[in-house]
Amino acid sequence: MNPAPIIVDIRHVSKSYRRGNQVIPVLEDISLAIAAGEFLALMGPSGSGKSTLLNLIAGLDRADAGAITVGGTDIGALSETELAAWRAAHVGFIFQFYNLIPVLTAFENVELPLVLTDLTRRQRREHVQTVLRLVGLEDRMDHSPRQLSGGQQQRVAIARALVADPTLLVADEPTGDLDRVAAEDLLVLMGRLCSELGKTIIMVTHDPRAARRAHRLRHLDKGVLTDVLETPLPECV
Amino acid sequence: MFWKLLYRNAFRHRLRALLTVVGVAVAVLAFGLLSTLVDAWYAGVSAAAANRLVIRHAISLTFSLPIAYMEKIRAVDGVKAVSHMTWFGGVYIDRKNFFANFAVEPRSFLDLYPEFVLPEDQRSAFLKDRRGCVAGRGLAERFGWKVGDTVPLQGTIYPGDWPMTLRGVYQGRDKSTDENQLFFHWDYLNERLKERFPRRANQAGIFVIVIAHAEEAPAVAGAVDAVFKNSLAETLTETERAFQLGFVTMSEAILAAIRLVSLIIIGIIMAVVANTMIMSVRERMHEFAVFKTLGYGAFHLAGLILGESLVICAAGGALGIAGTFPALRILAGYVGNIFPVLDITPATLGLDVLAAVLVALVAAAFPIRKVITVRIVDALGRVG
Numbered sequence: 033m034n035p036a037p038i039i040v041d042i043r044h045v046s047k048s049y050r051r052g053n054q055v056i057p058v059l060e061d062i063s064l065a066i067a068a069g070e071f072l073a074l075m076g077p078s079g080s081g082k083s084t085l086l087n088l089i090a091g092l093d094r095a096d097a098g099a100i101t102v103g104g105t106d107i108g109a110l111s112e113t114e115l116a117a118w119r120a121a122h123v124g125f126i127f128q129f130y131n132l133i134p135v136l137t138a139f140e141n142v143e144l145p146l147v148l149t150d151l152t153r154r155q156r157r158e159h160v161q162t163v164l165r166l167v168g169l170e171d172r173m174d175h176s177p178r179q180l181s182g183g184q185q186q187r188v189a190i191a192r193a194l195v196a197d198p199t200l201l202v203a204d205e206p207t208g209d210l211d212r213v214a215a216e217d218l219l220v221l222m223g224r225l226c227s228e229l230g231k232t233i234i235m236v237t238h239d240p241r242a243a244r245r246a247h248r249l250r251h252l253d254k255g256v257l258t259d260v261l262e263t264p265l266p267e268c269v
Numbered sequence: 270m271f272w273k274l275l276y277r278n279a280f281r282h283r284l285r286a287l288l289t290v291v292g293v294a295v296a297v298l299a300f301g302l303l304s305t306l307v308d309a310w311y312a313g314v315s316a317a318a319a320n321r322l323v324i325r326h327a328i329s330l331t332f333s334l335p336i337a338y339m340e341k342i343r344a345v346d347g348v349k350a351v352s353h354m355t356w357f358g359g360v361y362i363d364r365k366n367f368f369a370n371f372a373v374e375p376r377s378f379l380d381l382y383p384e385f386v387l388p389e390d391q392r393s394a395f396l397k398d399r400r401g402c403v404a405g406r407g408l409a410e411r412f413g414w415k416v417g418d419t420v421p422l423q424g425t426i427y428p429g430d431w432p433m434t435l436r437g438v439y440q441g442r443d444k445s446t447d448e449n450q451l452f453f454h455w456d457y458l459n460e461r462l463k464e465r466f467p468r469r470a471n472q473a474g475i476f477v478i479v480i481a482h483a484e485e486a487p488a489v490a491g492a493v494d495a496v497f498k499n500s501l502a503e504t505l506t507e508t509e510r511a512f513q514l515g516f517v518t519m520s521e522a523i524l525a526a527i528r529l530v531s532l533i534i535i536g537i538i539m540a541v542v543a544n545t546m547i548m549s550v551r552e553r554m555h556e557f558a559v560f561k562t563l564g565y566g567a568f569h570l571a572g573l574i575l576g577e578s579l580v581i582c583a584a585g586g587a588l589g590i591a592g593t594f595p596a597l598r599i600l601a602g603y604v605g606n607i608f609p610v611l612d613i614t615p616a617t618l619g620l621d622v623l624a625a626v627l628v629a630l631v632a633a634a635f636p637i638r639k640v641i642t643v644r645i646v647d648a649l650g651r652v653g
Contacts (some may be wrong), residue, residue, distance in 0.1 A: 084646075092562060092645045113566055120564020127649070131559045135277035140270060145563050147270055192563075 039199065040066035040089055044096030047084055047255075058084045059255045062098070071226040073246035080252040082236045083204055088200045089234060091119045102136050103199045110156045120148050124193030127206035130185040132177040138188045139173035140163065161264040163191040167221060183214030190221065194231075200223065207242050219245045233235040274573060282549070286581060289545045293585020293628065294592060296538035297621050301593040302600060304529045304617040305503030306599060307524055309608035313513035316445040319483035320492055320620030321381065321510040325638035327503040327555055333472035333504050336459075341496055347480050349491040352377035353473035355455060359422030361412065367519075367607070368408055371474075372458040381479055384442040384450075384614065391416065391437030399443040399457050401436035407609060409438045421453070427458065429465070449609035457498040477509070504565035535624050542632035546578050555639045557646030567641045571633075574640060579626070580603040 047059040058081045066072050070090050074082040086102055087093040091107045095152075100107050103122060132141045139160055146156045164170045167187040174252055177185050186206060193201055203222070207215035223245055226230045235246060251258045280286045293315065296626045308315075322456070326332035333355065343351045355372040374395055377386065387403060390473070394416075395401045402420060414420065414435050422431040441448045462470040480489050489507035497504045507515075517524070548556070557570060578643050593613055 037464075037529055089647050092563075092649075116561065116564045121564065125562050127559075131555065131649075133274075133556055133559070135274065135281055140273070142272065144560075148569075225292045 036067040038065045039068040039070075039103055040064070040234070041099075041101040042085075042089070043099050043101075043235075045085075045088060045094050045095045045100060047088060047093070056108070057255055059088075059095075061239055062255075062257055064250065064257060066232060066234065068232055069133065069226065070229045070244045070248065071089075072222070073243040073249045074234065074236045074252060075238070075240075075249060076252035079257040081141060082252045085252065086202050086204055086234060086236050090123045090125065090200070091115050096268050108131040120145060120196065121217070122178050123194065124201045126186070126189050126193050126197040126201065126203035126206045128208040130177070130182075130189045131264045132185055132192075134177050136178055138169060138180065138191075140176070141188055142191045144192060146161070151175050155182075159195055161192075163195045164188075180216070182210050186210060186218055187216070187221070194225070199230050199232065201233045202231065203237075205233060205237055207237065207239055213268050215239070215242065225246075271572070271576070275576040275580050278549070278553075278573070279577045285545060289542055290583050290585040292594065293538055293582050293625065294588035295535050295590025296588050296628075297503075297522050297625055298592045298596060300531050300624055301535050301590065301613060301617055301621050302596055303527050303534075303595060304620055305593075305610065305611060305613050306604075307527055307615060308614055309611050310517055310520065310524060312447070312503050312608070313611035314517060315511055316384070316443065316447065317508070317510035317513050318384075318479075319508070320480050320486075321337045321509040322478050322480060322486060323504055323509050324478065324493055324506045325474075326514070327494075327505040330475070332502070333617065334476065334504065335475055336471045336473050338476060338497065338502075338548045339473070340506070342476055342493055342616075343405070343643040344626070345492050345496060345572065347482075347485050347491065347492065348478045349481050350377060350381055350479045351476055352381045352478075353455065353476045354378065355472070355474035357422070357431075357453075358422070358424070358426040359424055361420065361422060362504060366412070367428065368411075368449050368451060369447075370453070372455040373452045374455050375452070378383040378477075382539055385439040386442050387437045387439045393434040398434060398436055399454050399460075400433050400452035402433040402451055403437040404435060404451045405441055405609075406438055406440050407448035407605070409435070411449070414438075422451075425465075427462065427469075427611060429461070431461075433457070436528050443611055447604070452636055454494075469617075490570075495507045534580060535628065539631050542578065542628050543635060545581070546574065546636045547634045549573060549577070551641060554640070554643065554648045556645070561645050562649070570640050571637045575633040577627070582629035582632070584624045586622060589625075590621050593621070613643050 036138055042062055042064040044265070045059060045062045046057070047128060048055050050056070070245040074085065076082045084093065087188055088095050089102065091110070095108060105118065107115065107118060110135070136144070139222050140162060141159045146159060148194070152161065161170065164173050169184060169187050169191065172180060172184060177188070180188065206222070207218055210218060220243055223232060233246075235242065237243050300316060307337045324334070326334055336353070339351055339353060342348060352374050357370045359370045359373050360366065361368070379387065379392060391403070395403050404420070409412070416435055416438060418435045420433050420435055422433065424431050429628070439448070459470050478493070481488060486508050494504050560570060560573075597611055597613060605611065
């Protein structure tokens with residue numbers, strides 16, 4: 033059996049931030065390869081650089097040095113406009129606090145990424161209904177975020193991340209604001225996205241239970257990748 | 270989706286949005302009223318006919334001209350018709366009832382001013398009665414005059430009681446025609462002056478001439494003034510428009526002040542709407558970061574913010590414009606005697622719309638720049 037192709041290739045990436053005259057290194061010479069269909073968890077203490085690494089992979093920020101290639105595209109070489117278009121087509125985001133637009137319904141929130149595509153209104157409706165059905169919220173599509181529980185809002189956020197059929201799903205502490213039951217349901221859903229739909233998922237988390245759902249766990253400490261823990265595949269389903 | 274977002278975002282904070290809309294409405298209303306007042310100032314200029322010239326004393330309008338000039342003026346090449354008018358300055362019951370009243374040579378006057386439309390029977394009655402007068406529709410309505418009523422004017426420049434009979438009520442042919450004036454026979458004035466103040470008799474305030482072609486105005490004016498050069502009462506002939514503009518120029522400082530106040534009002538509302546937009550966008554910076562994360566570019570984000578600003582200003586502008594019409598009617602009740610033509614013009618409506626759009630554009634500029642330049646990670650960092 034052939035190994036899955038590498039979808040994310042990070043080579044010697046460094047990143048630092050400036051605070052006044054002070055330069056604060058966040059990531060130092062990070063190299064990491066993530067295979068297509070893999071579910072990778074990134075753990076580490078606060079300030080270790082895991083969210084920064086996630087931002088770099090998702091094209092939300094730019095590395096100071098090194099290269100990040102996603103699906104064969106060197107995202108560091110893209111202009112801001114190209115990067116925005118690339119994100120729209122290739123990356124789905126799941127945030128800790130859901131970040132749904134409060135004035136839009138669940139349906140409209142999920143539809144947002146599709147507005148930028150050439151799909152007709154009818155096609156968009158079909159896509160949105162499909163993903164809302166997938167996350168179990170078909171009957172809540174006309175509800176506003178305020179009318180949904182935290183777990184349901186995070187499911188809407190997952191549907192929004194999935195609707196444009198991205199290459200990559202990135203999740204930053206997706207269970208951080210959920211109770212234990214909702215978090216468990218969400219992790220099961222993410223596992224299904226990985227195993228059934230073959231989505232590549234990179235998840236930053238503080239929660240060891242969440243991390244155990246991943247295929248692979250990497251630790252970051254003070255901007256450096258420290259160890260490799262493989263998690264058996266059946267656990268993620 | 271785009272329109273839904275604009276509308277819902279614009280009115281997300283209803284009280285704030287409502288107050289801003291009311292602010293824009295009041296500003297547009299005030300701007301419209303002030304612009305209309307300025308237009309009203311120029312109403313006489315707008316109503317001036319291109320082929321009418323006014324001949325006045327070269328030194329000042331307060332000096333009158335000998336009536337004997339009339340035939341000499343008529344003889345000048347290019348002059349088709351001539352008439353004369355004398356400012357009477359009469360008071361009706363009380364000084365606060367101010368309106369313009371003139372002694373005129375009725376037949377030639379009505380021929381020269383076809384914009385004063387008078388029914389034929391009333392015209393005939395007016396011409397026959399030396400103590401007769403005609404008043405504009407606005408004036409007759411204001412004082413409840415009916416044809417046949419006696420109008421007792423009190424002379425100020427020409428002392429004494431001057432009772433006259435209302436023989437006709439004219440209507441303006443054009444919107445800009447002043448319907449708040451009164452005209453009576455110059456003969457009535459002159460006869461009494463001959464009795465009481467003979468040295469003031471046989472004089473006219475101004476002569477008005479009609480020429481065949483408007484482009485001959487400078488030549489005819491020069492020819493008229495040449496006739497009376499080196500006489501005791503030299504003349505100054507100018508187009509009716511220039512004559513009316515002379516009155517407006519006297520109050521140029523007031524007009525400049527009104528225009529300045531209009532601009533200040535627009536400036537203030539610009540700051541108010543800009544403040545609303547800045548606050549609104551600042552509160553939702555993380556939402557704009559989410560839009561950027563999802564791939565929405567500068568064009569889309571600018572459209573969202575500008576659209577929101579336009580929704581607020583359009584609502585306020587529409588409200589302000591709608592309110593201008595009743596406000597003008599109320600204002601006319603107070604200043605109608607000073608500004609007889611108080612109508613909002615299409616140009617003023619256009620300026621109202623332009624002002625609202627300008628306010629929206631300027632108010633959105635800073636938030637747009639902020640949203641476009643902010644780094645996604647910084648904006649998202651605002652949340653938890």
